[in-house]
Amino acid sequence: MSSSSGQPQFRYTQTPSKVLHLRNLPWECTEEELVELCKPFGKIVNTKCNVGANRNQAFVEFADLNQAISMVSYYASSSEPAQVRGKTVYIQYSNRQEIVNNKSSGDVAGNVLLVTIEGVEAGDVSIDVIHLVFSAFGFVHKIATFEKAAGFQALIQFSDSETASAARNALDGRSIPRYLLPEHVGSCHLRISFSAHTDLNIKFQSHRSRDYTNPYLPVNPSAIEGTMQSMLGPDGKKKEPESNVLLASIENMQYAVTVDVLHTVFSAFGTVQKIAIFEKNGGMQALVQYPDVTTAAVAKEALEGHCIYDGGYCKLHLSYSRHTDLNVKAHNDRSRDYTIPDAGLLPMQQAAAIPTAAGAWQSQAAPVYPGNDYAIGAQAPIPDGQMASWDPNMQAGRQTFISVPSTFPGQTYSPAAVPPYAPAGSLPMGIVPGSSFHQQPRPGAAGVAPLRSPQYGAQPNFRPAGAPFSGQRPYYGQ
DNA sequence: AGCACA
Secondary structure: OOOOOOOOOOHHHOOOOOEEEEEOOOOOOOHHHHHHHHHHHOOEEEEEEEEOOOOOEEEEEEOOHHHHHHHHHHHHHOOOOOEEOOEEOEEEEOOOOOOOOOOOOOOOOOOEEEEEEOOOOOOOOOHHHHHHHHHOOOOEEEEEEEEEOOEEEEEEEEOOHHHHHHHHHHHOOOEOOHHHOOOOOOOOEEEEEEOOOOOOOOOOEOOOEEEOOOOOOOEOHHHHHOOHHHOEOOOOOEOOOOOOEEEEEEEOOOOOOOHHHHHHHHHOOOOOOEEEEEEEOOEEEEEEEOOOHHHHHHHHHHHOOOEEEOOOEEEEEEEEOOOOOOOOOOEOOOEEEOOOOOOOOOOHHHHHHOOOHHHHHHHHOOOOOOOOOOOOOOOOOOOOOOOOOHHHHHHOOOOOOOOOOOOOOOOOOOHHHOOOOOOOOOOOOOOOOOOOOOOOOOOOOOOOOOOOOOOOOOOHHHOOOOOOOOOOOOOOOO
8 A cells, every 4th residue: 555665754654652642633622622532541641732833733641652552543443533522633643752841740830930822812912911810819020921833922920939829720721801801802711831930031111021020110112112913002902003904813713714705704895805814823814905905994893803603603803914915826725816817716807897896885885883793884785695694684683694593513504504605595696616706796886786696606615515405504624 | 634832
């Protein structure tokens, strides 16, 4: 089957280890879930979760090599793959013989905690919030925050290791109270360990570091204005400079959100030129490029905090990117350049048909109701059959785009549970396989004849193979 | 879906 030499370090060629490397784990996979999966095979002496760029890998160390071998060989021959929350987990021997650090060994208590705040960007949790949370356990001397591969992190210095331990024991694995977070942040779990530091060297009071023992420490002005995430208002909210490119983070992504879904959503506000999707901190983010700042601003206002699906799924959080022109592959599953006529199976005439519509419609249509849960472009008339489920929900004055009655991801969906771009029942128009692109007309663009149907039929994510009806359902990732 | 504390 396989050639015997020159193989990379792949599955069949690895030397056994007590440590197993697990990948393709679900988001925010907890240590408990890991242990549940692994403990039938032996005693687990150490774990390391949320590893890797996407934080969806983990290491599990068994007490005994044979236990690790039994787990690997069990799943090698099992018809059922290893799963966590229904997601297939791939297991192999780690190329290291033990897990370094973490809980079991080398975790000596000190007075300084290393806190990793999962699932947030640096701008989402202000240093004041961190200070507030940790002050519950004693006087916080100093805080330094930074962004590293592991995510947003903070070093928090207490007077002594007892206080630090108390804080760690109480907060490790917990989430910062929601009322202290911006609305768009869902859960943000704290991973806390002890730092080897004993005294942090804080040079300035800034958005990223504080010394509470020295109120006279100079404030660093450049630190306040220098970087993107430092552009905070007095309330700690982001005030990044406007841009024609939006950065969308998608929270609680229980359904697959594809380029096409995003295109549908964002096209309601103007011509979407380019989209790029990528992973960040275990979540999904996307850059969406409009031709101009105004359109982006309208879209941002209207979409911020809204969910693509009802039930709080796929909640959008938008900020301005510092990009102005994305350099993306013309057509693949992670990115799209709609300005290139051919590449995206883009019907050229359609692209050309709406050259300046964006400017025209947005002033009159899509009045924005900030802070209102009404959705996107709420009063825009819907061209019949267009993007049907999106807008009708709004017209009905519902709180979210789509109703998903009593349905949970991973369950079988009732037809009513189809996502917005897929009206219950069947597609509005005939699907042309292979023609997956449709330039959506602007809602409310008076006089613009509705272009024909959205044709998403070719998107596998929208229609799981063997789906019993043609209505497309959210595809709960694997 | 592919190996980790700055």
